[in-house]
Amino acid sequence: MRTLNKITVVGASLAGLRAVQTLRREGFEGEITLVGAETHVPYNRPPLSKSVLHGDDDVTLPGAEELGDQWLRGRKAVHLDTRARTVTLDDGTELGHDGLVIASGARPRRLDGVRTLRTIDDALALRAELDSGHEHVLVIGGGFIGGEVASTARQRGRKVTLVDSAPYPMHAGLGEEAARWLASHHERNGVELVTNVRVTAVDGGRVRLSDGRTLAADLVVGGMGVVPNTEWLDGSGLAVDDGVLCEPTLFATDSADIVAAGDVARWPHGHFGGEIVRIEHWSNANEQGAVAARNLLAGPENAQPFVDVPNFATHVHGARIQTAGLPHLADSASVATGSPEEDRFAVAFTRDGVLVGAVAVNSPKDLIKLKRAITAREKL
Ligand SMILES: Cc1cc2nc3c(=O)[nH]c(=O)nc-3n(C[C@H](O)[C@H](O)[C@H](O)COP(=O)(O)OP(=O)(O)OC[C@H]3O[C@@H](n4cnc5c(N)ncnc54)[C@H](O)[C@@H]3O)c2cc1C
Incomplete structure (x- = not known):
């Protein structure tokens, strides 16, 4: 592990929280400052469109209680100076760092007169x-x-x-x-x-x-999609294009001391031929927060690429719909098990004969098998 003394994490939600936890678990003993625009304790967003609308307020995110006083809540980062290694906050405070985790997520596209759902x-x-x-x-x-x-x-x-x-x-x-x-x-x-x-x-x-x-x-x-929260990086010199552009290891392009994770990060996915992706899924933010933090401590030479196969689930009118991999890359798709008429089926997506994605409706076991097959780059 290289020696870093002061790490700033911008964004106090899933990816930011996992980054802070991982830094401590990996033995980092220096100063960590977590900056979060929201005033709430970091919480889980998936229940917001599900149980919360039914009256259940439990949005607990395990680990949030570990944050302590290293967390500046209700504070926004407004500027990054990559040369001076400082982040300026909306109250004028300047935070110095020798490592930075960008986990500022995304916000909904808005239209006047329309309610959106993010917080x-x-x-x-x-x-x-x-x-x-x-x-x-x-x-x-x-x-x-x-x-x-x-x-x-x-x-x-x-x-x-x-x-x-x-x-x-x-x-x-x-x-x-x-x-x-x-x-x-x-x-x-x-x-x-x-x-x-x-x-x-x-x-x-x-x-x-x-x-x-x-x-x-x-x-x-x-529910018109989201845009990544990158305005605070304008003028910083970091490459931004629909998210913070990163190396396969989640280091920001050409940077040795800045990593990005979660909905804000865009990187070439090594498992899918270097396809540049930005993934807006819970499990992606959860895993990337940890991997980005570990890589920041290890330094670019010893960092590991982030190659997890994405997966996602949604619940609509009692049905469970899951996806794995990147179905949109496919040149061919076929129903692998079950049938749409029975409301239970799985679709396998291939590119040049190799599995790249899966969708399962009410078939969680099939999704697990297909995800393993995608990870193993099986041919169909
Ligand atoms: C209603 C809803 C339901 C969802 N359901 C599912 C689901 O069923 N399955 C699934 O896989 N995914 C789901 N997701 C997506 C999942 O919640 C996100 O992928 C995840 O929250 C991304 O985490 P993140 O930490 O990268 O970003 P975010 O959760 O967006 O957090 C970023 C944080 O950074 C803060 N921030 C932004 N800019 C600044 C700044 N300049 N300075 C300081 N702080 C800043 C924001 O206020 C925010 O708190 C859902 C999302 C929503 C909104």
Whole structure:
């Protein structure tokens, strides 16, 4: 391990917390300062679109109690000087470091008049709106957050319309077969789907679409994707393009003392031929926080590439949908087990005959097997 004395971690959520824990577990005895824009104790985001909307407030993130007084809450990093090795905060404080972990995550794309869901405060506000008896909820974007909100609103007896610009919700992430199944699953559970159109404006409860139609709703919620929080790095000289560009080891490009982890990091994934990816999944932030911290301590020469095969799960109207690998890279896809008609199946995705991705609907064991096969680069 090389000698570092002062490490700053920007972003006090999953990736930042795992980085701090790992630094200590690896024996780092120097000073750690964790800077977090939110005032809450680091919490788990996946329950926000699931149990929290149903009234369960448990968003505990194990390990958050270990942070102690090394954590500056409610403080934002606004500037990084890579030469002087300082991070400036929104109250003017300058923090010096000899190692930096960037874990500032991502925030939702916004549209005026549309509620979004990223923080515990967003979730409580949305729950209050649902509690107040709005009859008709319109969800923009059928990705995992939009799908889960639609599912919860239906369970709570609301009329739900889901608008998506693709032919089927989650088309890009799940592929044709599973996305078509998901569309029918939404419809069978009472969601009205409006696809192949974009929302252009929301004015009160009136939602204007790109095909000229206008829809009415009492509550409009958006799941329109996220943008990485990188503005504080403007002018720092770090390479940023839809995230912090990193080496395979999560070191920021051309840097020996800065690593990035979680939703903000974009790196060439060694398991998939160096495909440049930014992954917005819980397990990715969880693992990368730890690996980035370990690599920072080891130094670039001894650092290990981050090659974990991504995996993800979402729950929609009682169905469990899981993915592994990078299905969007595939040139071919086929149903490997079960069938969409039985609401239980798995799809295998290959590129040049090699497994690169999997989607499983209500088939967790098949997903595990396919993920192992992706890791082993098995051929189909
Ligand atoms: C509603 C919801 C449901 C989800 N469900 C799932 C799921 O079922 N499965 C799954 O795999 N993933 C899910 N995810 C995604 C998962 O939660 C994220 O991938 C994960 O939170 C990423 O962690 P992170 O630490 O990289 O970033 P974030 O969680 O985005 O945290 C970044 C933190 O940095 C702070 N910050 C930003 N800029 C600054 C700054 N300049 N200075 C200081 N602090 C800053 C932010 O306020 C934030 O607290 C869900 C996400 C949401 C929002």
